[in-house]
Amino acid sequence: MESKVAIIALSALAQESRLAIFRLLVQAGIEGLAAGRIAEILAVPPSSLSFHLKELSHAGLVSSRQESRFVIYSANFARMNQLLAYLTENCCGGQPCHSSPSAHL
């Protein structure tokens, strides 16, 4: 991952509503959630939600699919892994980052 792409992903996550949306979609798994359901759970007005989803989508962190009348959003785990890889490679140097990967707390 390139720095510019990483910055776009970091910017997307560096906002209260969007981090909440993304975490919710991660919990929801590959099935995802309808936009309206996200708005309901997080109590975000539809226009604001749409704005934030567009940001996340632009960053490649979420995907959407039409399903009947609903637009279903889901987390893009691959992109999140790319971001984590970038941060681990570029922002931890030779230090023992993630020293105990199976038991992070």
Place this chain on the structure above:
Amino acid sequence: MESKVAIIALSALAQESRLAIFRLLVQAGIEGLAAGRIAEILAVPPSSLSFHLKELSHAGLVSSRQESRFVIYSANFARMNQLLAYLTENCCGGQPCHSSPSAHL
């Protein structure tokens, strides 16, 4: 790490100059670099640099120490690890993030 703290750290890194500064300090290791040297290497005006260093410092991602006439900044690896742990726990769900932790690329 709490969400609010994570957002502050993410915001700090989600900016071109600051990400460059942080990466440079990671490369520099625990010895760190003088503010002036950072400004020189990255060609950032001193006042801008100071502004960005304050942001990184506020996010806990860098520390500073006075050394003679210089202020030496260094990356805070512990905080970066906390951020990575937060992202791994909260933004990867049950998915196999970092499936090969000893060989991330």
Place this chain on the structure above:
DNA sequence: CTGTCATTTCCATTAATGTTGAATTATGGA
């Protein structure tokens, strides 16, 4: 087609962030 519901776009407003020269403060050597 028409009505209904889901979502997005548009728009205006507000808030937050980034930029940089100039002034200021801090440090240490002559």
Place this chain on the structure above:
DNA sequence: TCCATAATTCAACATTAATGGAAATGACAG
């Protein structure tokens, strides 16, 4: 003390991002 250098703060300005109501678009059932 006085000077030179290092770094920060200040202040003004420019840019970008967030918010949310209202209108527009899209999807589908009847």
